[in-house]
Amino acid sequence: MNHASTLRHHCARVIVSGTLCFMTHILAAQSSNFKNTLLPQPSKVALGSGAIPITKNFTVSFNGTHNTILEAGVRRTLDSLETETDTPLSKELQAVNPTLVIQVQDVTGTRPTLETDETYTLSVSKDKITLQAHTVFGALHGLQTLQQLVQVEDGRYVIPAVDINDSPRFPWRGFMLDVSRHFMPLPVIYRTLDGMAAVKLNVFHWHLTDDQGFRIESKLFPLLTSKGSDGLFYTQDQVRAVIAYASARGIRIVPEFDVPGHVTSWLVGMPQFGSVRRSYEISRTFGVWDGALDPTRESTYQFLDAFIGEMSALFPDDYLHLGGDESNGADWKANPAIVAYMHAHNMKSTDDLQTYFSTRVLTLVHQHHKQMVGWDEILTPGTPKDALIQSWRGVESLAVAAKQGNRGILSAPYYLDGMKSAERMYLDDPIPSNTTLTAAEQKLILGGEVCMWAEQITPQTVDSRVWPRTAALAERFWSPRDTRDVHDMYRRLEVESIRLDGLGLSHISGPESGLRQLAGSEAAASQLAVLVSTLSPVSFGDRYNQQKTSQLTPMGNAVDYTRPDPPLREDLRLLVEGYLHSSSPADHIAARKQLQTLFQSWVSSGSSLDALSIEHPKLNQLTLRRAQLPKLGQLGLQSLASIESHTAPAPAWIDEQNSVLKTAADHSELTDFVILPPLQQLLDTAGLH
């Protein structure tokens, strides 16, 4: 990336308190008419010449057959193009001499499966666009790509000439949402599916049950929700509607019913299936609990048989997830009958008992014509080969599974509540280049799943934890392994983030609204945003350790409205890089001015937030941070001044500033600063003079 484009990129975002953005760089930096903002990156892109303008004469036709899912997808695409370009478009789909021709070989599929061929080709010439796919679901992916191709040329909206030949690297590209710890109402589910479709994710793994809530209606066992859900659950009618919506967007729904552990909420209404007879209540706190199904009684399997049968009828996908994680065995050991059973059956440990349970459950799943997914723990040497392993432990346990002949998907690096940067998660690969697996074994790694656990999120904040980071991971699962340029990913992710915002995802607007609640007014919120934009939440574990978060903890605090990997992290890095290394004097000056404005806003933020916190005591959750930011602003300003004047600061001052940076690097007030490395770079550079 050249420095002009570095500045241009930056220009779009950093400066919120001034207008120093040098927009004239924008065009100068474009080396080609094609501005690639595709995400995920297709497997093959070849540039043509010219472009098709989007005018009101833009028309569409199918070449051959189509179905209602494809029609609806095309209409959504036209709506999107229409809104983006402010051009009314005909929704007639059988135009003569159409601009866009769509040709799909097989339109019989009405829902995707693991085996669905998702390949598509998209060929744009100067006067025609051809989208070809084997299946409707491949064509839907092509339509998403088409929307991402829209750009501006000479003041017109166009689709540039390009040949794209695209298919996913992995067939299982999932996103898991925990709706047990905090219930997520239907609007969250629907907008999540919209976001997934936009970035070509194809499995929504619905973590429907856990200790803290049983979220799916069972007509056979209504006590499960009447006692275990606080009234917060999805009806079967609602689930059917969600499945239809997802199917029409090429997304499979894989439900999870986590057994034999994590079942406290089941046992509130149905304690007879617990390993220990006690009075169960919905768990309000988080952790690994003792409550577990009794694997030694036939009644347990009769119950599971009926329940799995009911759910198998409700959820049409070929896969059911039966959990299996974090069963601690405590209640099994506490029940003499279970211990006796283990002895009688020559089981040496509760692990053996869990293997026995898993095997029985797998048989039930088979009887209902489904295949089973489970977490790492279900993998033992005796695990049947068709069980699919989801690894929360790491790529290594997936390798173990593959060597044993079991298929697997990777989740360990993609836990969003770790609050890691998109960059760190993005570089973790389900099949790293140094893998020791054979080609055949590699084929057993089906892909990965991003996981959003819900201990510390609410419907208002969930999107800010999920997006846009999940879009980066969608690229990891879809695009070739060598698509690993982090800075290019961030450049495209910024664009995609705004697209997702336009789809109704609330990753930007949710935290903004939260800041207004904290600060009491629109302008006060923008003051607070100066501080909050420099922070990210600490990881789930760190927050849990400090806060002992429970299901009952109020979740409308400052930390809840910080965003993981906020845009400023990459923006500031780029800006400092542009300032220090730009070969163009104008760019250097522009970067300096922008840095000065930014640092000055940090300096000013302190007193205004101090004043604000008198009326809004909740802001005292950031007392330390709001004292630190002005110091960091001063550090930045002073470093700039030293660099500009070629005068090294006093060593004592440098020591002092290093100490400021060191203190600021602590996890404090449930937050981390994301701005420290570029500041260190500026300080170090100043010290060299």
Place this chain on the structure above:
Amino acid sequence: MNHASTLRHHCARVIVSGTLCFMTHILAAQSSNFKNTLLPQPSKVALGSGAIPITKNFTVSFNGTHNTILEAGVRRTLDSLETETDTPLSKELQAVNPTLVIQVQDVTGTRPTLETDETYTLSVSKDKITLQAHTVFGALHGLQTLQQLVQVEDGRYVIPAVDINDSPRFPWRGFMLDVSRHFMPLPVIYRTLDGMAAVKLNVFHWHLTDDQGFRIESKLFPLLTSKGSDGLFYTQDQVRAVIAYASARGIRIVPEFDVPGHVTSWLVGMPQFGSVRRSYEISRTFGVWDGALDPTRESTYQFLDAFIGEMSALFPDDYLHLGGDESNGADWKANPAIVAYMHAHNMKSTDDLQTYFSTRVLTLVHQHHKQMVGWDEILTPGTPKDALIQSWRGVESLAVAAKQGNRGILSAPYYLDGMKSAERMYLDDPIPSNTTLTAAEQKLILGGEVCMWAEQITPQTVDSRVWPRTAALAERFWSPRDTRDVHDMYRRLEVESIRLDGLGLSHISGPESGLRQLAGSEAAASQLAVLVSTLSPVSFGDRYNQQKTSQLTPMGNAVDYTRPDPPLREDLRLLVEGYLHSSSPADHIAARKQLQTLFQSWVSSGSSLDALSIEHPKLNQLTLRRAQLPKLGQLGLQSLASIESHTAPAPAWIDEQNSVLKTAADHSELTDFVILPPLQQLLDTAGLH
């Protein structure tokens, strides 16, 4: 309002591009511990001394009976207090020695009616809060007031000692939403109900049918939606859920099925009931169409009887709205059989025929044990006394109705698509102080309804048209007639706007997201916001005349993300008033600095938006405005300079600036500037020197 508080008010909002806000004024300006932000204003408020802090020991109990609606309302209140104060609160509702005691006389009601007693008293002493009401629905209002009372004192969240004795001025406080011209999905409906409950509105008038779409499932006549809705309608199950949700918040649902005109969407599937046999299609454009039910055939009434019967069973409220507006009679005159019928029955005009129709429909409504609401047009000398008239024409036609013995509700001044300021609508009273109605006649005026027609709104923009202006009108309908202090209303409305934002209304976040779509990034959107914050959309009529808006017009344009009566209008007025008339030199200087910063941001906005529009041609929708704003900024800066230096500007310059203001006052690019009067004031003041 004293000037210190003027500045304080301003401080919260205007300055988005600097940090010049003098927060130290905040406390100094508080003359009492009680900061009244109640909206609507209760009928009687008496201040006590002291306050109850909200701590984790805050508890609740019922004194006497309660029901599930009340319990749920209390839990919502506790959730709100918990989030606002970051204090975990017990949800146990039978505490011993409770902080809050709730006593309701009659808990048998499970849905509100027009006759429901909504009175409540709320008494807060230093150590106890007592909420008393005759009905559950009165108690729900009291709980809303309680939430609005929370404030900060000495760094703690408290509820100040106060005695409130409150009941509504009018029993019918409605909000009408048109879901036909643009369909509004369920999340819009639910959040609208949340907003209504927050400001004590109690009738959701659901305009379910019109020429452009039939939005309610009929199981008897499925062709109505299968042909007339584009698939966008509410199922009866969904409607039942909405009614339950509304009832639990003290809100009645009054559905409207508009007949005999505005029925094009009905006739697409059921042309046999039209007055003229033709092929009907869903109207895509707006206006008054010829399509009308045939009032001369018995089959029409048989159909309506069945349909009204079905809807009467679905909607439990005592009232059904049957429209009756804007039937132009053209199709009636075009059908010889209808003309012959009129002759045979001695009807002199199509008005007579409409009266006949209305009377027949009213009879059907009665047969289904309902009362009828209709628009002005149903009122003729022969209209039965129990028909309720909703006036879109004005307070005069309501007076005519009342003199004739008909009850009425006023809507004419409260059409949100007129884009008038909250102030203008707020001052329009259903029973003006100069009314000529007798006391008995006045009793027939039941209240009013705010109306949101949907020609030019989408789910993304609807809230920005509805809120917070509707909250001001809720006060008009609830509070005593003499509650008319516009500036105090705006002060409280600002606070309420943020509360509504916290409830999930998108009046702030929707337009913000829209600006990001237009500008392509978060920071570019904040540049665009400098301009957009100075603009409001022109009225429906002006926009229609310029744009010929249809249902198919893309609605993601700059004008869609301007807000009617945006906060800056009142803020700038206050700021200039503070600058020109403050008796405190410090306040004067603070106001000047804030004005300078604001004007400077206007000056800078021009070039940054010009640059931005190269990549985002949709911004050229505001080409004129973005050229005008910098000139207005210069006008402001120069006027300030003249005033400060006590030097009158050259007369030629003043003429030129007056001409700038005059040009800026034109309706242009579908927008109006809201900042002109204070600028004129500054310019005039400068000229006096």
